[in-house]
Amino acid sequence: xxxQDLLTRGVAExxxxxxxxxxxxxxxxxxxxxxxxxxxxxxxxxxxVPLWKLRSxxxxxxxxxxxxxxxTGLIGDTSDKESERPMLTEKQVADNMKDYFHQASKIxxxxxxxxxxxxxxxxxxxxxxxxxxxxxxxxxxxxxxxxIARRLKAGxxxxxxxxxxxxxxxxxxxxxxxxxxxxxxxxRFNLLTGRTLQKFYNQESQDIIxxxxxxxxxxxxxxxxxxxxxxxxxxADDMFGKVMSIEDKFILEYLELATQVPMNELRQIEKELxxxxxxxxxxxxxxxxxxxxxxxxxxxxxxxxxxxxxxSQKEKPSEIPKKKIQPGSYTVSSLLVAAGLAGSKSEARxxxxxxxxxxxxxxxxxxxxxxxxxxxxxxxxxxxxxxxxKIV
RNA sequence: GGGCAGGUGGCAGAGUGGUCAAUUGCACCUGACUGUAAAUCAGGCGCCCUUGCGGCUACGGGGGUUCGAAUCCCUCCCUGCCCA
Numbered sequence: 165x166x167x168q169d170l171l172t173r174g175v176a177e178x179x180x181x182x183x184x185x186x187x188x189x190x191x192x193x194x195x196x197x198x199x200x201x202x203x204x205x206x207x208x209x210x211x212x213v214p215l216w217k218l219r220s221x222x223x224x225x226x227x228x229x230x231x232x233x234x235x236t237g238l239i240g241d242t243s244d245k246e247s248e249r250p251m252l253t254e255k256q257v258a259d260n261m262k263d264y265f266h267q268a269s270k271i272x273x274x275x276x277x278x279x280x281x282x283x284x285x286x287x288x289x290x291x292x293x294x295x296x297x298x299x300x301x302x303x304x305x306x307x308x309x310x311x312i313a314r315r316l317k318a319g320x321x322x323x324x325x326x327x328x329x330x331x332x333x334x335x336x337x338x339x340x341x342x343x344x345x346x347x348x349x350x351x352r353f354n355l356l357t358g359r360t361l362q363k364f365y366n367q368e369s370q371d372i373i374x375x376x377x378x379x380x381x382x383x384x385x386x387x388x389x390x391x392x393x394x395x396x397x398x399x400a401d402d403m404f405g406k407v408m409s410i411e412d413k414f415i416l417e418y419l420e421l422a423t424q425v426p427m428n429e430l431r432q433i434e435k436e437l438x439x440x441x442x443x444x445x446x447x448x449x450x451x452x453x454x455x456x457x458x459x460x461x462x463x464x465x466x467x468x469x470x471x472x473x474x475x476s477q478k479e480k481p482s483e484i485p486k487k488k489i490q491p492g493s494y495t496v497s498s499l500l501v502a503a504g505l506a507g508s509k510s511e512a513r514x515x516x517x518x519x520x521x522x523x524x525x526x527x528x529x530x531x532x533x534x535x536x537x538x539x540x541x542x543x544x545x546x547x548x549x550x551x552x553x554k555i556v
Numbered sequence: 557g558g559g560c561a562g563g564u565g566g567c568a569g570a571g572u573g574g575u576c577a578a579u580u581g582c583a584c585c586u587g588a589c590u591g592u593a594a595a596u597c598a599g600g601c602g603c604c605c606u607u608g609c610g611g612c613u614a615c616g617g618g619g620g621u622u623c624g625a626a627u628c629c630c631u632c633c634c635u636g637c638c639c640a
Contacts (some may be wrong), residue, residue, distance in 0.1 A: 205620080226636065321635085381584080390567090391567090392583080409592080409593045410594075412594050413595095443591070445591085447592070447594080464560055466592095474576090475591075476638095477594060508602085508604085510603060511601085511603095514600060515585080518587060520585080520587070532607085547585095548593095
């Protein structure tokens with residue numbers, strides 16, 4: 165990681181660039197802040213983008229301050245939302261928070277980290293103080309945010325509480341004396357709030373690095389509510405496959421945002437793609453890189469081989485889940501349900517009709533024949549191209 | 557407090573007495589093709605029964621009108637918008 169990459173890779177915008185370059189050049193150890201609200205239990209590759217940037221700061225000797233939004237999580241940020249985010253209960257937040265740090269430490273160096281919870285300073289804050297902070301901003305600023313304006317225009321509710329959220333995030337920066345704050349591009353407004361508040365509290369305003377966001381497996385922004393996420397806790401095989409299923413046009417973005425492949429290599433790959441390289445091969449490399457980050461090189465290699473076996477060569481995976489079921493007579497549909505390969509018999513019949521069901525390598529065309537299950541059958545069931553279960 | 561609009565399948569969002577198990581989009585599943593679980597194309601996408609112009613359950617909850625309701629009425633709950 166070069167100092168050059170620090171300010172370019174994955175970066176959408178830097179405010180104030182000159183000042184930040186100066187700070188970095190001065191040799192001073194900067195306090196670099198990232199806030200995460202525990203809105204779900206799992207971190208995904210989109211969350212990981214700013215975490216990797218933090219890691220780079222760590223490597224260059226700066227102090228990383230990870231602010232867990234145990235308080236802001238209760239309130240709920242709407243800057244990345246198309247509708248009001250529901251307020252969470254303290255229990256939900258506590259549950260979600262449990263694994264957050266553990267997951268984040270897959271990326272960050274735990275020993276060079278300052279971990280803070282923002283209830284520490286937000287909870288005791290009085291109304292007067294909040295009013296003073298709120299006085300620094302105009303309602304019009306908030307209302308003109310793109311997604312807020314859109315919701316208002318569509319006749320949807322925008323609660324007053326949402327307008328308060330940026331103050332809290334901004335005050336976090338004051339509390340931890342941040343020199344730099346990171347965030348996704350849709351956080352821009354909240355990030356800027358920190359600058360104003362710091363000034364009000366006689367601190368030097370933090371610089372801001374906004375990062376591009378990662379696309380999900382369906383081509384929309386990666387977000388838990390879209391259900392298109394690749395979680396950093398996903399199993400190696402699963403993670404590999406999900407990466408392989410992204411659209412070709414996102415390959416370069418993924419390499420930039422979700423891997424540590426050097427930028428010059430990235431430009432090389434870009435050239436190769438343009439001159440007719442098979443995107444599948446590049447994507448395989450991408451998937452290996454990503455899986456390596458979270459599961460290690462060995463698992464990545466295994467996942468890659470496994471994937472090639474099952475999908476390129478259409479062979480069976482080396483590990484087929486085994487399932488024991490009650491001995492007796494089964495129709496194919498009830499067999500599939502018993503094996504967990506179909507949610508209902510109706511679904512199973514549909515799969516049969518569509519030619520997606522194989523038993524012991526033979527395509528099943530109808531549901532009439534009865535199968536006797538004795539309890540030692542070793543019968544291979546297959547649905548689609550990638551779901552296998554062995555009845556034992 | 558007053559006025560108005562609305563609550564439909566995982567989500568978004570049609571439908572306003574029968575042909576609605578419910579248009580469409582997204583997500584998802586299967587098949588074909590391929591360079592891959594990409595793209596594209598085709599089909600599917602409530603449950604049950606041996607497969608039928610079959611049965612059951614379903615359009616916020618409850619009750620009613622009707623031969624028949626997601627669609628009409630009553631009531632309850634909830635949500636949003638406007639005004640104060």
